[in-house]
Amino acid sequence: MKHVIVITGATGTGKTTVSTYLKTKYQIPRIITHTTRPMRPGEKNGVDYYFETPESFAENHYLESVTYAGYQYGSSYEGLERAFEKSDLVSIVLDTKGAETYVQELKQQAFILFLTVGQSGILHERLKDRGDQLEMIQSRIKSKEYTRDLTLPEDLIGVATVIQNDDWHRTEEKLGEIVTKLQPASL
Numbered sequence: 001m002k003h004v005i006v007i008t009g010a011t012g013t014g015k016t017t018v019s020t021y022l023k024t025k026y027q028i029p030r031i032i033t034h035t036t037r038p039m040r041p042g043e044k045n046g047v048d049y050y051f052e053t054p055e056s057f058a059e060n061h062y063l064e065s066v067t068y069a070g071y072q073y074g075s076s077y078e079g080l081e082r083a084f085e086k087s088d089l090v091s092i093v094l095d096t097k098g099a100e101t102y103v104q105e106l107k108q109q110a111f112i113l114f115l116t117v118g119q120s121g122i123l124h125e126r127l128k129d130r131g132d133q134l135e136m137i138q139s140r141i142k143s144k145e146y147t148r149d150l151t152l153p154e155d156l157i158g159v160a161t162v163i164q165n166d167d168w169h170r171t172e173e174k175l176g177e178i179v180t181k182l183q184p185a186s187l
């Protein structure tokens with residue numbers, strides 16, 4: 001059975017870091033999603049996201065789309081199919097609203113991974129260290145989506161696997177266990 005590891009949680013908890021690690025260590029491709037937000041330093045179009053204008057964003061066909069801290073984000077059916085052509089096990093990084101939609105649409109094919117940290121105060125530091133502009137950090141941390149994604153939504157309790165991503169070494173160990181469960185034959 002094909003599976004999508006849906007990596008979700010609040011901003012700065014390490015979703016993209018986990019997705020990149022799964023690709024590097026286990027060759028698990030990431031579904032690239034679309035956004036209207038500006039690029040961060042070092043990001044590349046077609047690698048980190050498909051960066052869109054509001055007009056071009058509206059032209060795609062989305063499995064789900066959301067507004068997050070004032071920008072639009074969406075994952076397309078085509079993106080999912082393209083990733084499944086490469087591998088039976090793929091990952092995607094979504095906010096919690098998107099993760100709920102993936103469970104409704106893909107059912108058992110969606111493996112939900114909710115990332116959290118012990119103290120939400122460290123998230124601000126992580127975003128600063130990542131090179132985010134102060135203005136962007138402040139508006140994001142004030143957004144209702146940020147507050148919402150700090151807590152596992154009720155619909156995902158008992159469905160999601162939770163990793164407290166404070167210690168990267170422990171996170172690596174837990175990811176190894178998850179991949180072994182989902183991809184036993186190839187390890």
Ligand SMILES: Nc1ncnc2c1ncn2[C@@H]1O[C@H](COP(=O)(O)OP(=O)(O)OP(=O)(O)O)[C@@H](O)[C@H]1O
Pocket residue numbers: 009010011012013014015016017018126127129130165166167168171
């Ligand atoms: N376990 C960890 N310990 C310390 N720093 C970490 C850890 N995991 C990730 N980071 C760092 O935290 C920063 C934010 O990580 P990342 O970009 O992966 O978060 P994210 O959840 O994808 O954020 P966003 O939703 O804003 O895109 C990065 O600089 C990353 O290197």
Ligand SMILES: Nc1nc2c(ncn2[C@@H]2O[C@H](COP(=O)(O)O)[C@@H](O)[C@H]2O)c(=O)[nH]1
Pocket residue numbers: 008009010011015033034035037064065066068073074075093094095096097098099
């Ligand atoms: N529901 C969706 N959420 C998405 C998608 N692509 C990214 N995201 C989430 O948006 C926020 C902000 O991302 P950032 O890269 O600007 O920090 C974060 O929670 C991502 O997981 C999507 O297609 N659908």
